[in-house]
Amino acid sequence: MSVHIRRYYGSGPSEVDISGGENPIGLKLKTYDGNSNETYLFNATHPVPKPTIGNKHSFTATIALYSDVLGSEIYSDPKIYSGGVPAVPSPNPKGYVAWTGAQIFVADDTNDTYTQATGVQDDSGTEMVAQGLTASKTDLLATYNSSNMKSVGLAGGVASIGPLGSAQRISKYVRLQGTLGTSCSPGSTVPATIYMRYSVTS
Amino acid sequence: MIHDWDTHYWLAELPDGEWISAEEHSSAEPIFQTAKRIQIVPISTSSSQAILDAEVPEGYTAFLRTDRIEIVMRGPDAEQAPKLIYVMAMERGHWLEPGRIALSTVPLLDGFRAELRIFRDGHGEVDFISSDNFISEVTNMDEYDLYRFIKV
Numbered sequence A: 001m002s003v004h005i006r007r008y009y010g011s012g013p014s015e016v017d018i019s020g021g022e023n024p025i026g027l028k029l030k031t032y033d034g035n036s037n038e039t040y041l042f043n044a045t046h047p048v049p050k051p052t053i054g055n056k057h058s059f060t061a062t063i064a065l066y067s068d069v070l071g072s073e074i075y076s077d078p079k080i081y082s083g084g085v086p087a088v089p090s091p092n093p094k095g096y097v098a099w100t101g102a103q104i105f106v107a108d109d110t111n112d113t114y115t116q117a118t119g120v121q122d123d124s125g126t127e128m129v130a131q132g133l134t135a136s137k138t139d140l141l142a143t144y145n146s147s148n149m150k151s152v153g154l155a156g157g158v159a160s161i162g163p164l165g166s167a168q169r170i171s172k173y174v175r176l177q178g179t180l181g182t183s184c185s186p187g188s189t190v191p192a193t194i195y196m197r198y199s200v201t202s
Numbered sequence B: 001m002i003h004d005w006d007t008h009y010w011l012a013e014l015p016d017g018e019w020i021s022a023e024e025h026s027s028a029e030p031i032f033q034t035a036k037r038i039q040i041v042p043i044s045t046s047s048s049q050a051i052l053d054a055e056v057p058e059g060y061t062a063f064l065r066t067d068r069i070e071i072v073m074r075g076p077d078a079e080q081a082p083k084l085i086y087v088m089a090m091e092r093g094h095w096l097e098p099g100r101i102a103l104s105t106v107p108l109l110d111g112f113r114a115e116l117r118i119f120r121d122g123h124g125e126v127d128f129i130s131s132d133n134f135i136s137e138v139t140n141m142d143e144y145d146l147y148r149f150i151k152v
Helices: B030-034 B076-080
Strands: A003-009 A014-017 A061-067 A074-082 A102-107 A137-139 A174-180 A194-201 B008-013 B019-021 B037-042 B050-055 B060-073 B082-092 B111-119 B124-130 B134-140 B145-151
Touching (some): A003 A194, A003 B060, A061 A074, A061 A194, A074 B060, B037 B060, B050 B111, B111 B134, B124 B134, B124 B145
Parallel strands (some): B050 B145
Antiparallel strands (some): A003 A061, A061 A174, A102 A137, A102 A174, B008 B019, B060 B082, B082 B111, B111 B124, B134 B145
């Protein structure tokens, strides 16, 4: 029984716990979204190619807080934020590249309606505003941190949820998308940190 | 309710001198709103040895929350962030069901917000913000640090 973050993907949607357990999956941004674990597995398949002009995008990822803790907790104030744009470590044995020309955007709009991400597999996802998932977006790593968190909202737009009678998604859907520009360096960017915080009355 | 991962829990002193705690009650229960004093205290000697303490002045409402932090994407700095944050808040006024209020919707006009942040290595840090009429005092005792939030 836990509160964790689920990633929603494919046409169903399918869903997977990405923050719980001994070895959390985490969030991998790829140029793929289908009813398969290829969507979320932390491997090198379906990378976002470096653009020669304009931008290339990952497929938009959809996440939310989910709880199966029954009968005891009241939830409020879900938020998302980051640890900032990470610097390249020194030494750098894994050969990470800087975030120059690379961004992770968060949709300014959150809601309770799931929409599968679209795009061209192994090339570029449809940019989230163009797909109609949000009216606008914000650079997550450059903008939101522990002193300036983005409010996400609870499922259904209520002020608090709980105690729960059955397991359910407790936050609205949050959408994230990686975007590359022509100035990016090929390779793996330094791993960034993104958090979700929520309040519990118990 | 006290969870197996909790490092601290709350206590509340009722007007008749009886103490209740998170062991038997939720802070959403009406009895909690009758408390005249609240504390957040360590569960064991292996918890960060900090106690947060405040009297509830007449006309004020106390709010207790445990904020939890989940990691969406894990970079190297993720281990340096707090894992749990025990929140003690006070604000002048009356809320019908303060346990159900989103604290972010309660403006800090006449009160305080205190946070005991518990990090992944187990250490704790206390942060305090207030309107002009509350202060924070810390007393270093032999076995713990006592943080008192006082109306002035």
